Amino acid sequence: MTERGRAALDRDAGSLSIGPSSLHWDGDSLVATIDEVSAPIPSRVRGTVRLTPQALVADSLALDPGGRHRWRPIAPRARVEVTMERPGVSWSGTGYLDSNAGTEALEDGFADWDWSRAHLSRDTVVLYDGVRRDGSSFALALRIAPDGTVEHVDAPPRFRLPTSGWRMARGTRVDAGETATVARTWEDSPFYVRSALRTRLFGEACDAVHESLSLDRFRSPVVRLMLPFRMPRRG
Known part of the structure; x- marks a missing residue:
């Protein structure tokens, strides 16, 4: 903070x-x-x-x-x-x-990412998609059991969400043929947006916490000048 x-x-x-x-x-x-x-x-x-x-x-x-x-x-x-x-x-x-x-700053390693976490009736699903600074991409879809066992599963199809008030692009994954909606946006900034989604994953309707991060925007000198107004700095 x-x-x-x-x-x-x-x-x-x-x-x-x-x-x-x-x-x-x-x-x-x-x-x-x-x-x-x-x-x-x-x-x-x-x-x-x-x-x-x-x-x-x-x-x-x-x-x-x-x-x-x-x-x-x-x-x-x-x-x-x-x-x-x-x-x-x-x-x-x-x-x-x-x-x-x-071992390096996030903005040196990545251009952007989308992340979400949803609690199903039994398991937790975590979806993580990103683009690295070299242009390559990664996609993780994890289904985590109550005992902490992590299963890598096939990721559902990508789904484009509405942009935020700061025109931040938002995307997620949802079961084929289904849609996801933004129920609420908790934080909206020039480079980061955090939202609540209503979605459907692995056959279950669920709520998800979702974030989108643009590290290209974060690197902008204009955005860097704005940061102290949102997060104080102390020596």
Whole structure:
């Protein structure tokens, strides 16, 4: 939520702190303690998010042939409890946790990608499509069982979604002959859009969380100048 310098970082095997906010495992759950100031209108954001995995995936997957970028769907299904002091809101529901890691900046490795996660009645489906900086593409379709077993499955056909308010292209995959619709757009920016979809995958009607990322747009000097207005920077 805030970009900070190296001096604000502290980590060990079970915790990560960046400025006044932190993550730590308490044995069963990942607990995020948030203490930030929002932008562009400053206001305090303070509270906790507790994520308790209902399935865990041990392995990560390479997103490029050289293995410079790796992705791991750590907890494809989890229980999430949010308790905020500022603003004074709370809720709970089903969530997801993943991680990207790499040896170069994302914009150096990729031009764009679409990603989505849907909870079926039993399994979790994750769809990941992208174009690398060298022009090659990748497509992952994973079906993850409650015990964390990952099955690579044939990806359903591509489906074009409506562009966002910032004219960001959005695409997903849906069962042949079916359609997907945007139920809600949570975040819309010049290079990133996050949405809720109503879709149909592997014979089941389901809701999905979807994101589209344009790293070509992210590299634009104009977009770089806009970033501090959406995400504060601290030394």
